[in-house]
């Protein structure tokens with residue numbers, strides 16, 4: 001068996017005999033990778049061995065309680081079976097895999113949303129290099145990329161009744177995609193189609209690759225003030241937001257990658273940064289503004305508005321050059337009545353219809 005050894009010290013060495021609690025195991029199955037997340041009470045040393053059919057993870061000086069223990073048993077399209085066993089003071093986890101994967105692993109310190117130290121292991125599908133990829137021709141269909149905010153390790157905002165923003169955004173995005181796909185001459189592309197995390201820059205890339213005519217990011221916001229309610233629609237401002245509230249929102253939406261469990265260095269994408277720099281933004285800015293107004297006026301028919309006019313903020317996901325891009329905060333998940341609406345099937349459909357009509361009106365009136 002081919003093996004190689006990785007030995008890593010996490011932040012600082014652990015002295016003494018006190019064993020570190022392994023608090024949780026989580027798995028996220030995405031179209032191109034599976035993410036394994038292990039929550040540790042404190043940083044721990046680990047060792048990863050990669051075989052042909054399995055990956056063995058040894059975490060030193062640890063303890064697992066019975067409830068957590070059960071969570072290791074998992075399987076999906078890449079992981080066939082998992083095993084756990086104790087060897088003296090260490091726990092050895094074995095993941096039996098169905099083919100070869102590219103492994104990526106790193107650790108994340110606690111943050112505002114997670115108290116635990118996270119050990120993250122990604123199993124990426126290896127691309128088949130023999131098959132030459134033919135670049136698909138630009139679809140003649142009007143293409144809308146729908147971006148369901150957050151996902152996987154990043155729950156987004158958490159509601160009054162503990163509703164998770166990531167679930168609401170996905171439900172709305174899926175419904176909207178269905179509507180668009182049923183309309184002649186249009187097609188929808190989802191930036192994520194399940195409960196897994198997608199980097200903010202990958203969402204922008206997806207819009208580029210799909211040669212999208214429009215990019216719509218779906219969110220549901222939360223603030224401390226439980227009275228705040230209603231929808232708002234944002235367009236990009238490179239200068240950043242004006243109002244204090246929009247600045248806070250800008251910060252929380254842009255920090256999604258940290259909660260989603262990406263290494264901070266991953267935003268150092270030279271190619272993408274170049275694309276983002278060199279183009280004239282005027283035309284796109286105008287189109288985005290018109291799209292935002294169109295959606296906002298429809299949303300005003302189905303529920304309260306938080307802001308009557310489109311707002312501006314420096315959101316990473318809105319940075320696609322040339323593609324009109326808006327971010328819709330559908331409602332405040334932190335407000336009791338808004339949260340109820342977001343969870344309710346009928347009002348969810350109304351929100352979807354409003355966004356859809358907003359898109360259509362924009363496409364009919366302003367697109368050349």
Ligand SMILES: [Zn+2]
Pocket residue numbers: 149150156157165219220221253
């Ligand atoms: Zn959000």
